[in-house]
Amino acid sequence: MKIEPAPLKNILLVKPDIYKDNRGLFLETFRQEWLKTQGLDYEFVQDNLSVSKKGVIRGLHYQLPPASQIKLVMVVHGEILDVAVDMRESSPTFGQYYSAVLSAENRHMVLIPSGFAHGFSVLSNEAAVYYKCNTYYNKQLERGVRWDDPALNIDWQVNEPILSEKDRNLPYIDDMDTKDLF
Numbered sequence: 001m002k003i004e005p006a007p008l009k010n011i012l013l014v015k016p017d018i019y020k021d022n023r024g025l026f027l028e029t030f031r032q033e034w035l036k037t038q039g040l041d042y043e044f045v046q047d048n049l050s051v052s053k054k055g056v057i058r059g060l061h062y063q064l065p066p067a068s069q070i071k072l073v074m075v076v077h078g079e080i081l082d083v084a085v086d087m088r089e090s091s092p093t094f095g096q097y098y099s100a101v102l103s104a105e106n107r108h109m110v111l112i113p114s115g116f117a118h119g120f121s122v123l124s125n126e127a128a129v130y131y132k133c134n135t136y137y138n139k140q141l142e143r144g145v146r147w148d149d150p151a152l153n154i155d156w157q158v159n160e161p162i163l164s165e166k167d168r169n170l171p172y173i174d175d176m177d178t179k180d181l182f
């Protein structure tokens, strides 16, 4: 297992060891001690699975403190472009994004710290995304920013995006109130 820092501070790219044999393959998807090797000390309390068709964009979502979430994202079927946007107003990389292709082929995972909005687009016919969170879902503290915000300028690599009604109506980052940022 390799854990690599991403170009945006605090985001980690996890590349698990994959053991292949005549039956198929095996990999460890999470070990608590991985976090400790990075000086991180928290526990995941909720796991989520979403299944989406090609062209779907989910995001960009985050929860405010005290429900802010750290997420470990992996793909169990298909391929996505996973995206994390720095929503920390005082950060030198505020408004910048990191993206990585996660797939059932490469088995890479992204560890998204608190303070980042998260989203993904589906590049394959279907994708199943499985992710761990260190705090529970909290609808009241849920916030989001528009996937097509020109200030973010994200290349989602999809032609005809499919979005939820909620995500189509999210605000642009420049219109957001400071209290809705980190």
Ligand SMILES: Cc1cn([C@H]2C[C@H](O)[C@@H](COP(=O)(O)OP(=O)(O)O[C@H]3O[C@@H](C)C(=O)[C@@H](O)[C@H]3O)O2)c(=O)[nH]c1=O
Pocket: 048, 050, 058, 059, 060, 061, 062, 071, 118, 119, 120, 136, 137, 164, 166
């Ligand atoms: C996220 C979430 C949703 N729900 C419910 C609310 C709603 O009825 C239904 C679908 O919710 P959403 O449309 O918000 O699902 P979705 O758009 O997939 O939301 C997710 O997007 C990705 C990008 C993330 O990073 C996640 O944290 C989460 O925000 O599921 C839960 O019960 N628990 C949860 O943790």
